[in-house]
Amino acid sequence: MKNIWGSFTGKKAGRTFILPAVIILLALTIFPFLFCIFLTFGKVSFLGGLQIHFTGLKNWMRLFGDERFYNALRITILITVIAVAIEYVLGLGLALLLNRGVKGSTFFRVLFLLPMMLTPIVVGYMGRMMFNPTRGPVNHVLPLLGLPAVAWLTEPKIVLYSVILTDIWQWTPFMILILFAGLQSIPPALLEAARVDGASRWELFREVVFPLLAPASIAAILLRIVEVLKIMDKIYILTGGGPGISSESMTLFGYSLGLRAFDLAYGATIAFSLFITVLVISIIFILMTRRFQEIGLE
């Protein structure tokens, strides 16, 4: 026994520690990923056992001529941009409020982070109940405030904003989490020095706090962008992608075509185009923010 254990020393032992994780990821993430790419050039049939026929670029030609693809891409990006922007502003504001250290701010912080832990399917149902046109509290309260009731889940132009509102409810906490931690790591001596120099509250925020927060801001926004681009579960419950396809995201589109219409190869093509979208948008965002990242690190 002693001998077996003893052989795991030095360089070999290091490999033994990381190997299981690497194997799991290779088998269950990297291999399916490569398989997905392979599928985009084929056609799956189940007649007489599973068969995959090579069809060249047919799926890709179909994708680029598919109105529904551009619709889903536009909706996904629209939701992402609006939701992440609002979540960031709200998250930053709330993190600053929490950072004022008033009595009970720990309680508020714990409470504020709660929504992002909840099952997205349940959050979708919460949204549907809140937005219900006749029995929901939102449309009950709006007229009391002198505002018109809104067809939250049936009007094609509005459903997107219902989805965005629901996402804001669930994921602003993530911004709060990251930005609050960022605020906490700013050395108090720095703020004190600026204050002694006669900086006003606004100047303190604009010249010191916000630039120092840049790395945290960039990380939080990037992570959220990547997550929202994959959005599906809340839409699935809130609108099912409807009315029509007016709130269909890329993942939902891929699922509908891949499994409901059972064209797995085309579904894989849609899915892989989403992967490329995520990659391209992340790279653009990283390049755009590189300058600010450096300011933050100074």
Add this chain to the structure above:
Amino acid sequence: MKVMSNERFLKLSTYILLIAWAVFVLFPIYWMLTTSFKSKLDVFLGPKYVPWVDFKPIMQWWIRMFTVERREVIPPLVSSAVVASISSLFAVLLGTMAAYGLTRFKFKLGPFGNRDILVWIVSQRMMPPIVIALALFLMFKVVNLLDTRLGMILIYTAFNLPIAAWMMRNFLSQIPISIEEAALVDGASRFQIFFRVVLPLTLPSLAATFLLCFIFAWNEFLFALILTYDQARTMPILIAAQHFQRGPQWWDISVLSTVAIAPVVIIALSLQRYFVKGLIPISK
């Protein structure tokens, strides 16, 4: 004098805004919870806000869900619990091993070092799940893992591994290695050190990581939607199906939803600060 009133105004406005957001956060949860105690009439004539004032709360739906509807509800609940806990256990074990390897050894794979391996592991989490889910559907079909708990455990292990490795790396890099060095001098092997010294030392971190993985697996929807249909269905699938099966029965949906979020709420409220510590490496 003016400074005083300024401070007071600042404090007051802080509280007002914090309380406003707290109401915004809590209301939908409150709404769902109370709906599970409303009669059909109170839902349809709604909105009714305050129990005992607006409407008379009833236990009917809760009782029915765990008696008449038991056969429908219990299997997905068990599936969720089994799949989430076992997969999280694996994810934490493998993730911790990887994190230990990456913080205690130097790796060289061509031009890539420890940092690159870590980034590679963590970046797996960025992959859109639909990309691998559709391919996994075919793979699982071939090896007969479709609609099995084993298949779900496997995929959730892979799904949670990146986050587990990331959290445990942050925790492990905070532990001084002098203790391990002492054990190494005493002739213990790396594995003995890992299992007998490191794991016991990091027990609270392991628990926090496990519970966060548990929450992610418990909440996961897309993989479960694509890879299960009957035997291995999890709670989110059962809840999502409610609407399609018989139209929105809001009281039933509310009962099931409350059951689904109860464990998560309890874990989140009691252990949040540990999650935060692990997710965000403190650079101070």
